[in-house]
Every structure is written in structure tokens, then in C-alpha cells.
Amino acid sequence: MDPEERRRLVAEAVFRVVCRHGLEQTSLRNVAAEAGLAIGSVRHYFAGHTELMVFAMREMSARLIARLTAHADRLLDPSAPLTPDEQRETVVRMLAEMLPLDEERRTEVVVWLSFAAAARTRPELRAHADELYDGLLVLTTRILEGARRAGRLRPDSDIAVEARRLCALLDGLSLESAFHPGRLDADTMLAVLRAHLAALTPAAAS
Amino acid sequence: MDPEERRRLVAEAVFRVVCRHGLEQTSLRNVAAEAGLAIGSVRHYFAGHTELMVFAMREMSARLIARLTAHADRLLDPSAPLTPDEQRETVVRMLAEMLPLDEERRTEVVVWLSFAAAARTRPELRAHADELYDGLLVLTTRILEGARRAGRLRPDSDIAVEARRLCALLDGLSLESAFHPGRLDADTMLAVLRAHLAALTPAAAS
DNA sequence: TCCTTTATAGCACGGTCATGCTATTTTTAT
DNA sequence: ATAAAAATAGCATGACCGTGCTATAAAGGA
Structure with missing residues (x-):
């Protein structure tokens, strides 16, 4: 899958978590679970929590x-x-x-x-x-x-x-x-x- | 000291921490440090984190x-x-x-x-x-x-x-x-x- | 003085977190 | 078929957190 496409899918998981539970609950773990991925997979596309938030x-x-x-x-x-x-x-x-x-x-x-x-x-x-x-x-x-x-x-x-x-x-x-x-x-x-x-x-x- | 007075002093420490570092950094520890108290002292006046926030x-x-x-x-x-x-x-x-x-x-x-x-x-x-x-x-x-x-x-x-x-x-x-x-x-x-x-x-x- | 209440302080546990690192699987190119 | 690359998964560490619980100090009334 296109890397940019994957990044956008993860970002949409971020949006859902933020909307449902608030930004302070938007951890890599919660986002990964929402996206149906393992935490390591998310980290393959984003260097860290900060980069994910900025993206x-x-x-x-x-x-x-x-x-x-x-x-x-x-x-x-x-x-x-x-x-x-x-x-x-x-x-x-x-x-x-x-x-x-x-x-x-x-x-x-x-x-x-x-x-x-x-x-x-x-x-x-x-x-x-x-x-x-x-x-x-x-x-x-x-x-x-x-x-x-x-x-x-x-x-x-x-x-x-x-x-x-x-x-x-x-x-x-x-x-x-x-x-x-x-x-x-x-x-x-x-x-x-x-x-x-x-x-x-x-x-x-x- | 009047307990209500003490509670208000702690609340003002909450305000300072929220304004300076954001609500997600407003932990019992940070508030206690800002108020110049030990964490146990804060917990003597507030049953827990939630009660402090509500107050x-x-x-x-x-x-x-x-x-x-x-x-x-x-x-x-x-x-x-x-x-x-x-x-x-x-x-x-x-x-x-x-x-x-x-x-x-x-x-x-x-x-x-x-x-x-x-x-x-x-x-x-x-x-x-x-x-x-x-x-x-x-x-x-x-x-x-x-x-x-x-x-x-x-x-x-x-x-x-x-x-x-x-x-x-x-x-x-x-x-x-x-x-x-x-x-x-x-x-x-x-x-x-x-x-x-x-x-x-x-x-x-x- | 002694005892009870209140205030202050802090330890220890279990939980969540970001992150460095490694292992496994899948895909791709040759 | 095979080697390289990309993707997926997860472990281990150290940090911060709330909270149950205990210990020490201060204050107040008998």
C-alpha cells in the first residue's frame, strides 16, 4: 500500500480517537488499536508521537x-x-x-x-x-x-x-x-x- | 489555617499550572510542587485528582x-x-x-x-x-x-x-x-x- | 501532661506511556 | 529462486501518574 495512503489512514484513526476520547487519550497505543494495527506498525510510518500529531x-x-x-x-x-x-x-x-x-x-x-x-x-x-x-x-x-x-x-x-x-x-x-x-x-x-x-x-x- | 482557604490556594496553583503548561500536565504532583506542598498534603484536602479538578x-x-x-x-x-x-x-x-x-x-x-x-x-x-x-x-x-x-x-x-x-x-x-x-x-x-x-x-x- | 484530632509528608503498587531495539512476515526486484 | 527492502509485530526500559496506605509533626482540649 502507498505509504502516504497508510499515513492518512492512521491520521483518520487519530481524528476518531480525538473526537471520541480527547487529545490526552490519543496515545500511540490507542491510535494503533483504533486503526487496527500494532503499535510497531504505526511507528514504522511515524517516528514518534510528536510526528504523528503534527502530521x-x-x-x-x-x-x-x-x-x-x-x-x-x-x-x-x-x-x-x-x-x-x-x-x-x-x-x-x-x-x-x-x-x-x-x-x-x-x-x-x-x-x-x-x-x-x-x-x-x-x-x-x-x-x-x-x-x-x-x-x-x-x-x-x-x-x-x-x-x-x-x-x-x-x-x-x-x-x-x-x-x-x-x-x-x-x-x-x-x-x-x-x-x-x-x-x-x-x-x-x-x-x-x-x-x-x-x-x-x-x-x-x- | 482555614481548610477552605487552603483549598483555594491549591486551586490557584492549579490555575497557574494549567495556564503555563496545559491541563494535561496538571497532575497532583505538579500542582503540589507549584503550591509548595507535598503531594500528600494536597491529598489531605482533596480526595483525588478528579475532586481537585472539579473544585x-x-x-x-x-x-x-x-x-x-x-x-x-x-x-x-x-x-x-x-x-x-x-x-x-x-x-x-x-x-x-x-x-x-x-x-x-x-x-x-x-x-x-x-x-x-x-x-x-x-x-x-x-x-x-x-x-x-x-x-x-x-x-x-x-x-x-x-x-x-x-x-x-x-x-x-x-x-x-x-x-x-x-x-x-x-x-x-x-x-x-x-x-x-x-x-x-x-x-x-x-x-x-x-x-x-x-x-x-x-x-x-x- | 496526655490524648485526640488535624496537618504534612512520603512510600509502594499497578497502570499507561513513548521509545529504543529486535524479530518475523510480506513484498519487490533481480 | 533469491536477495534486498519494506511492513508488521512486539519486547524491555524508564518515566510519570493516581491512589491506598503509613509515618511523622503540629495543634488543641481534657
Whole structure:
């Protein structure tokens, strides 16, 4: 089997263990058991526990970024301009990609937040945590700049502040859904997101 | 020495260890060393590791709730009505109490998020995590209801949605400040909070 | 003073962990 | 067929952990 494929299978076992039992239970033994492998087999693909964690975090980061950029490319593609309604819907869908609206995405958010929390005290993870945070800030900034060019943003808005605000809202929804399961359903999250976006547009365009 | 006093001193050692090295390093041994005690002494006041964690989480929860209610009482006290400007400033200050604007509050947020994350997989902590979340939702709801009564809220606002949105914003700012230290300074956080509150009020009142 | 209670301290056991190292099996290339 | 390489499996060590249990010191009341 392709080594990279094997590494990804192990990483997915990491995700399952993290989601079910937490990062502190994600030992080489538990991951190996989850993947149906012996501990020695896992260590054949990863030099040690740290390397496995870094790889898993990179894998999750890549997965999230890929989904975001797919939407961003469609939205910002100048060769296939979208109608205003399509723009608005595409923006909602793209930002909704970051929300744990279904079980699969909820797992991803839980795993990602676990890694981001661990990165606070583990230097080898720090860069990857900040990378996604910076990417999200850049992405929201671009969306807001596009909205301003299209006249769909209140003229007195400070884009830098609004980008922070939108990021914080998305992160907050993710955090609450991840840490307080069952208290924030998908419909409510979407309603909050739509309310926020509606509040950003000028009253005349609503 | 008063036993309760001793327990609180140990809890503060827990906070320091959690903030500096993370919850997974918060063992009885490390906490005892941080508190300048022998491990047996700590165990004289706490039956075991779980009881220590629950106590520390309760202690932090109580501290946060106390600060919030102090501001809430002042704001909602009908015997000493505030001018609109005072109301607005009091609301900002109260909500800012939840933000990690200085080192002390940043430590509290880091510790609290660590516990909230751990509560996801540890049933004995779950109730305390949800308690503070529910309290924050109730508090923001009351604030928005008060603003609506005073005519300081856009009339088309859905208070339930707006309360969720405000909570998510506060949680998001806390999360980013805790997990990405140095990327979100106090001034920016306050600017985001003020922008959000300003966007909630009718255009005529701005 | 003596005795009981409380506080402080620490040992020892069993468990989990990461990891260095080796053995066995399977695959691949020649 | 055979040698080399890759993959799988597992043992042994040392470290850290929670906890049951005991020992020593301090404090307080008779």
C-alpha cells in the first residue's frame, strides 16, 4: 500500500480517537488499536508521537483549507461572474463550511479545536494553528472587500474590524457547538450567520 | 489555617499550572510542587485528582460569575437608573469583563477554555461547563431585552438570535486571544465589541 | 501532661506511556 | 529462486501518574 495512503489512514484513526476520547487519550497505543494495527506498525510510518500529531494536524488543516479555497475560487473567479443573489448564497455556503453543521464537520471542528488548544503549550504545533487562523482572517477580509466593491457593505464599515468580528463569530459558533454539544443546532447557527451578514449590508439593499 | 482557604490556594496553583503548561500536565504532583506542598498534603484536602479538578473548575466558574453579576446588578438596578450614556458604557464594561483584556483575565479565559474543552469528554465537568454557557446566554438576553425596552435596539432584531450572536462573538474573541496569543490585542477586541454593539442600535441613535 | 484530632509528608503498587531495539512476515526486484 | 527492502509485530526500559496506605509533626482540649 502507498505509504502516504497508510499515513492518512492512521491520521483518520487519530481524528476518531480525538473526537471520541480527547487529545490526552490519543496515545500511540490507542491510535494503533483504533486503526487496527500494532503499535510497531504505526511507528514504522511515524517516528514518534510528536510526528504523528503534527502530521494529523497538518492533514486536518489541509482538509479545511481545501474546502474553503474551493468555495473562495468559485466566488472570486472573474471569468464566471455571479449574480448578486448567487454571490450572497455562495458567501453563506462558504462561511457555513466552517461551521459544524453536520456530524462530519462537527468532528472536524472538535478535532481542530483540540489541536489548536494543544498548540498553546506545544511549540511544534503552534505554527499550524496560527496558519489557519491567519488564512481565515485573510479570507474574510477578501470577502468583505469584494462586498464593498459591489456596494453590498455599509459604507461606514471598517473592514479590518469587520473581518475580526466575522472571524470571531465563526470561531465562537464553532466553539460552542464543539464544547456544548446539543445546545446549538444547525438551524440556529445558520440563522445567526445570516443575521450577521444581513446586518453588514446597507439597509437599502436588504 | 482555614481548610477552605487552603483549598483555594491549591486551586490557584492549579490555575497557574494549567495556564503555563496545559491541563494535561496538571497532575497532583505538579500542582503540589507549584503550591509548595507535598503531594500528600494536597491529598489531605482533596480526595483525588478528579475532586481537585472539579473544585478548581467550580472556583473559576464562581469567580467569573461573580464579576458578571456585579456588573449586571449595577446595570439592572431599578433604584439607581442610569442615563443612556451610562447604560451604554456599563454594558461595554460588563461584556468586556468576559474578554481577556489584561493578563489576569487572559489567564482566566485560558483556564476556563481548558476546562470547557476537557468537559467535552469528562462527564463530571460537563455540568459546570454548561452552567456558565447558559448563564452567559441568559445575561446577554436580558441585556438585549433591556436595550429593546429603551428603544436602543433595531426594531427588526430577533432577540434570541442576537443573544446567540453576541455570545458567539464574545466566545470567539476569547478563543482567539487564548489560542493565538499576541495576534489579538486589547484595543482590537474592544473595537470589535464596540462595533458590534453600535451595529445593534438603530441608525437614528448612533 | 496526655490524648485526640488535624496537618504534612512520603512510600509502594499497578497502570499507561513513548521509545529504543529486535524479530518475523510480506513484498519487490533481480 | 533469491536477495534486498519494506511492513508488521512486539519486547524491555524508564518515566510519570493516581491512589491506598503509613509515618511523622503540629495543634488543641481534657
